[in-house]
Amino acid sequence: MKKLVAAAALVGMMAFNPIVGKAALGDHTLKQGMTSKDVQQLQTVLKKKGYFTYKKTTTYYGTYTKSAVKKFQKAKRLKADGIAGTSTFKALGVKKVVKKSSSSSSASVVTVAKRYRGVPYRWGGTTPKGFDCSGYINYVFEKAKRVDLPRTVSGIYLKGTRVSKPKAGDVVFFHTYKSGASHAGIYIGNNEFIHSSSSKGVSIASMKNPYWAPKYLGAKKI
Structure with missing residues (x-):
């Protein structure tokens, strides 16, 4: 019983404390549950291409973002898992920004x-x-x-x-x-x-x- 309560508490914490990403767009895999400026940039790119239709962009990778990514992946004949990885960013035309040392x-x-x-x-x-x-x-x-x-x-x-x-x-x-x-x-x-x-x-x-x-x-x- 105690284990079930602890597990439920952990799920609750994850729901209110989403994973935070801090990489440049295209340099880090993005998926549902993450919160970062990169997510908002991803939404903006998808919005311009007509896949993200929510009224405004946010920094949270929720169901709207996952759905938009899946639609784009299907259109490009990619694995439609709703996760924005290397192949998805490449198809979106996002290039990695290499910073000079x-x-x-x-x-x-x-x-x-x-x-x-x-x-x-x-x-x-x-x-x-x-x-x-x-x-x-x-x-x-x-x-x-x-x-x-x-x-x-x-x-x-x-x-x-x-x-x-x-x-x-x-x-x-x-x-x-x-x-x-x-x-x-x-x-x-x-x-x-x-x-x-x-x-x-x-x-x-x-x-x-x-x-x-x-x-x-x-x-x-x-």
């Missing part, structure tokens, strides 16, 4: 940065016709990461997260003609950084260079 993002910054090696220095320059140091960094990060940075080195220095040791793709800062951050470059690894130098244009320099080493202020991850 921080390492691949950093590699992209370095790749783009090196692409403009040899571009001459130009005071106030912000294009491949000529860069000043901050114009160069702005251009690279916009191209590599779609990040809109402040126009000046001092402004860029206020952004990002300070790191004790730079990694490829981080911005390294120096004080040159005035106190505080007045010059910057992009760290590319092996104690080297690439920057727009007033004497050499976009070029690679060593962090251990006798000129740059004592002027180093720190690095930030953008």
Whole structure:
């Protein structure tokens, strides 16, 4: 008798506490009883295709959603089980969203940065016709990461997260003609950084260079 009561209580808890999903649409199987924003996105896609006819979308995968999925699966000659899995999402045209890792993002910054090696220095320059140091960094990060940075080195220095040791793709800062951050470059690894130098244009320099080493202020991850 006690086991029957416990089982009934468990069923009741499940009814009032549906399973919660937290993956991007198409990256996680969805089925009846789940609650998540992915379910609402699924309903929206099905609604556009004429299969989900409930008056409004919700985050709960209930009987209306299961019925809509089954109708769609039957129309596409898929296994009509009412569960939205890989084959169902593929038939719906939902593609997995692959997020770039921080390492691949950093590699992209370095790749783009090196692409403009040899571009001459130009005071106030912000294009491949000529860069000043901050114009160069702005251009690279916009191209590599779609990040809109402040126009000046001092402004860029206020952004990002300070790191004790730079990694490829981080911005390294120096004080040159005035106190505080007045010059910057992009760290590319092996104690080297690439920057727009007033004497050499976009070029690679060593962090251990006798000129740059004592002027180093720190690095930030953008």
